[in-house]
Amino acid sequence: MSINGRAYIAGAYEHPTRKAPDKSVAQLHAEVAVGALTDAGLTKDDVDGYFCAGDAPGLGPLAMADYLNLDLRHLDSTDLGGASYLAHVAHAAQAIAMGHCNVALITLAGRPRSAGHSGTAARPVIADAPDSPWEAPFGPTTVNLYALCARRHMHEFGTTPEQLAWIKVAASHHAQHNPHAMLRDVVSVDDVLASPVIADPLHRLDCCVVSDGGGALVVVRPEIARSLKRPLVRVMGAGEAAKGQRGGEVDLTWSAARRSGPAAFAEAGVTPADIKYASIYDSFTITVLMQLEDLGFCEKGQGGRFVADGNLIAGSGRLPFNTDGGGLCNNHPANRGGMTKVIEAVRQLRGEAHPAVQVGNCDLAVATGIGGLLGSRHGAATLVLGRE
Amino acid sequence: MVRIDSRDGLWPDPPESPESAAFVAAAREGRFLLRRCLACGKAHWYPRARCPFCLGETGWEEASGRGTVYSYTVLAREAPPRALAYVALEEGPIMLTSLVSCDASSLAIGQAVTLVFERSQNGMPVPCFRPAAGG
Ligand SMILES: [Zn+2]
Numbered sequence: 196m197s198i199n200g201r202a203y204i205a206g207a208y209e210h211p212t213r214k215a216p217d218k219s220v221a222q223l224h225a226e227v228a229v230g231a232l233t234d235a236g237l238t239k240d241d242v243d244g245y246f247c248a249g250d251a252p253g254l255g256p257l258a259m260a261d262y263l264n265l266d267l268r269h270l271d272s273t274d275l276g277g278a279s280y281l282a283h284v285a286h287a288a289q290a291i292a293m294g295h296c297n298v299a300l301i302t303l304a305g306r307p308r309s310a311g312h313s314g315t316a317a318r319p320v321i322a323d324a325p326d327s328p329w330e331a332p333f334g335p336t337t338v339n340l341y342a343l344c345a346r347r348h349m350h351e352f353g354t355t356p357e358q359l360a361w362i363k364v365a366a367s368h369h370a371q372h373n374p375h376a377m378l379r380d381v382v383s384v385d386d387v388l389a390s391p392v393i394a395d396p397l398h399r400l401d402c403c404v405v406s407d408g409g410g411a412l413v414v415v416r417p418e419i420a421r422s423l424k425r426p427l428v429r430v431m432g433a434g435e436a437a438k439g440q441r442g443g444e445v446d447l448t449w450s451a452a453r454r455s456g457p458a459a460f461a462e463a464g465v466t467p468a469d470i471k472y473a474s475i476y477d478s479f480t481i482t483v484l485m486q487l488e489d490l491g492f493c494e495k496g497q498g499g500r501f502v503a504d505g506n507l508i509a510g511s512g513r514l515p516f517n518t519d520g521g522g523l524c525n526n527h528p529a530n531r532g533g534m535t536k537v538i539e540a541v542r543q544l545r546g547e548a549h550p551a552v553q554v555g556n557c558d559l560a561v562a563t564g565i566g567g568l569l570g571s572r573h574g575a576a577t578l579v580l581g582r583e
Numbered sequence: 584m585v586r587i588d589s590r591d592g593l594w595p596d597p598p599e600s601p602e603s604a605a606f607v608a609a610a611r612e613g614r615f616l617l618r619r620c621l622a623c624g625k626a627h628w629y630p631r632a633r634c635p636f637c638l639g640e641t642g643w644e645e646a647s648g649r650g651t652v653y654s655y656t657v658l659a660r661e662a663p664p665r666a667l668a669y670v671a672l673e674e675g676p677i678m679l680t681s682l683v684s685c686d687a688s689s690l691a692i693g694q695a696v697t698l699v700f701e702r703s704q705n706g707m708p709v710p711c712f713r714p715a716a717g718g
Pocket residue numbers: 620621622623624625634635636637638639
């Protein structure tokens with residue numbers, strides 16, 4: 196049994212705000228829910244499945260389900276950090292395939308920018324996390340743990356800071372066309388290398404933005420999708436995985452996408468060579484490079500060569516990626532970038548991306564994410580989506 | 584040149600746990616313990632009551648405190664600067680730690696390092712590493 200063709204993404208909405216100090220997190224969740232349902236042509240009363248992750252206020256999905264006053268028969272608050280929403284699409288498709296719901300709403304929202312929560316801030320110590328007695332004193336912040344991966348990748352494969360910088364350069368070429376993007380200036384490799392070193396070898400411009408905002412998706416059963424007026428975006432394949440320190444057998448050169456990616460391609464019956472557009476989670480430039488390798492767009496260790504010289508830029512590169520500007524330039528709401536990865540893939544498949552970055556005849560896309568901390572414990576989720 | 588100094592007495596306190604109590608007690612006496620599986624014989628990090636390879640029962644043993652740098656990042660913007668690292672222990676496991684008492688420009692993957700116990704703000708032992716003598 197496969198989820199291929201068992202569910203469709205009928206609604207997608209990205210909140211235009213990038214700073215929302217005067218709104219509650221629940222309010223932002225509600226606003227993106229309205230946006231996605233309106234986009235689909237559905238109403239609150241059509242929703243019978245609800246999905247959210249740790250950014251939702253309150254206990255699991257319960258507080259938001261109550262706030263929105265949803266009448267539900269399926270709930271899921273799987274939390275893979277920023278990759279959660281890609282997994283939610285897959286879980287929604289599974290639930291729909293099993294007849295457990297018809298219309299699944301997935302929401303993400305947060306205000307880390309207003310609250311001053313960034314990837315360089317010390318993460319709050321979770322006293323009962325089993326790793327905390329061993330790691331908390333060292334202040335393993337988000338950017339530090341990604342920097343450890345970048346350093347090791349450079350050591351083993353000769354990856355260079357210039358190659359990583361090309362990922363940011365490509366994102367900036369796309370963001371110039373997005374009026375909502377936080378960073379719309381096109382930057383050069385030299386600009387990235389000249390920006391301050393945050394956690395050696397990562398520079399400030401190797402890091403994603405910190406933004407308020409959110410997004411939502413509506414996943415529906417095929418009969419409902421065909422009754423709506425939106426283009427048909429089919430869920431074709433999905434994979435998810437987790438990777439930690441493996442009992443001390445640490446290897447920082449690959450991510451859990453090494454498992455989630457091939458699983459998603461296999462379920463969809465396609466290969467990376469077939470993909471027209473890729474949404475690649477871009478918390479940091481190294482995150483993108485490692486996922487491209489792990490999904491099989493190039494051999495392990497060849498990611499630096501793959502991304503260099505503008506090869507991720509829509510219109511000229513071999514693999515257009517993150518055409519909204521991604522987390523590196525556009526938006527990384529709630530410090531969780533998986534939702535916006537799905538939304539831009541849906542735009543591309545519908546032909547609704549900005550004309551300057553729209554991929555011609557975009558009928559097959561991949562969206563993939565890494566949540567948590569790449570250098571210690573993280574989750575990965577991958578979706579293959581197609582237009583009918 | 585960025586100097587990474589000792590942070591003895593300055594590290595944030597680690598949370599306490601029944602699974603770390605014996606490690607902490609030994610560390611206060613200067614002994615560095617790690618845990619090895621009584622069933623499959625493999626050592627692991629971070630220490631836990633059940634083996635991460637076979638879920639067998641595990642026991643403490645004293646480790647050499649010798650290792651090599653697996654990866655590191657210098658956080659030069661912090662005051663004072665510090666260096667987060669993974670160190671591959673001679674016994675096999677790779678542990679998240681910090682490098683102290685070194686020059687940032689002299690650090691390298693593969694470099695030999697030696698364990699040094701520093702103390703947290705409340706005097707809890709914090710296992711760090713410094714360049715090995717002659718390394
Ligand atoms: Zn064992």
